[in-house]
């Protein structure tokens with residue numbers, strides 16, 4: 268990339284840390300043994316996988332045998348949600364509670380919403396809980412939704428689009444009172460904020476390497492001891508029979524390293540918050556009629572979601588891209604479609620305003636100069652686009 272490139276899309280993915288890449292390197296062509304093979308050479312791979320498991324567990328304050336490796340956050344969510352649901356259909360398993368009802372929220376990532384939708388097609392009932400204008404789960408609605416058939420609650424730790432952090436401890440108290448399993452998609456918080464599974468009180472937690480400077484295509488699921496779930500990837504007996512397939516050894520080693528580094532970089536959130544607030548203040552000062560979805564305080568440090576009235580998100584994205592600035596509009600996974608973000612709609616933002624959304628997500632590599640550059644070019648982009656705006660308002 269040329270020197271001008273400014274990456275402000277860290278909620279979509281992050282660059283792998285050089286220390287992560289160095290840790291992974293030997294496992295491609297030096298220590299390439301299959302962890303399950305029986306000779307000494309392969310035990311080096313096995314030990315590396317188990318060391319990585321310890322590092323992931325340490326970051327979560329969990330036990331190593333409560334961690335299984337997956338191909339990322341999407342798969343971890345699928346293993347958790349379908350695994351608990353199907354344990355209820357499988358007579359051979361002693362499950363916590365029998366039932367067919369799952370509770371989630373309207374603002375989950377598609378990696379939670381789609382498995383839930385699929386389970387509905389398989390006869391499960393799913394309730395999608397509303398959020399307030401900040402994107403916070405309605406706890407009363409959640410409490411009222413729990414029935415004696417409820418087997419699982421899945422609510423994300425922090426939202427990837429607006430950054431709002433959910434009241435996980437309160438939700439876990441409700442889940443415990445009703446003897447219901449509680450899963451959280453913590454892909455946006457692991458490595459960025461505290462994700463102590465005992466403090467959070469969760470039974471299942473998903474994480475993904477590439478969202479916190481680890482490699483892509485590797486993640487993990489925390490499964491509290493005693494939690495019953497059935498596998499859906501069948502094959503060899505890997506990962507305690509819960510997720511078959513030869514281990515992605517370099518990826519797993521990289522994930523472990525990323526967890527270790529995250530513990531060293533705990534102070535980073537302060538820097539991100541300062542830069543994010545500077546960006547927020549600058550946009551406030553320079554651009555009229557902008558709204559800032561997301562909770563004002565309980566929010567990921569590096570995330571700034573905005574709606575710039577009368578301008579389309581995609582147009583702003585393309586114009587920023589011309590300037591070498593990478594951001595995301597609405598939901599990254601929905602981009603290319605004309606549907607506005609389901610998260611913003613659930614927060615009560617009108618459709619036409621939701622179309623004007625943009626997300627800046629800052630990371631380790633960002634500097635004051637990056638923010639200065641955005642604050643120099645972005646107001647002009649908005650001014651230009653508003654002049655030609657088809658929404659009838661000219662500024």
Ligand SMILES: *Cc1c(COP(=O)(O)O)cnc(C)c1O
Nearest residue numbers: 339340341376378427454455475
């Ligand atoms: C990125 C993301 C995922 C998907 O993780 P992958 O590792 O890319 O499959 C799931 N949930 C949230 C909240 C995310 O931000």
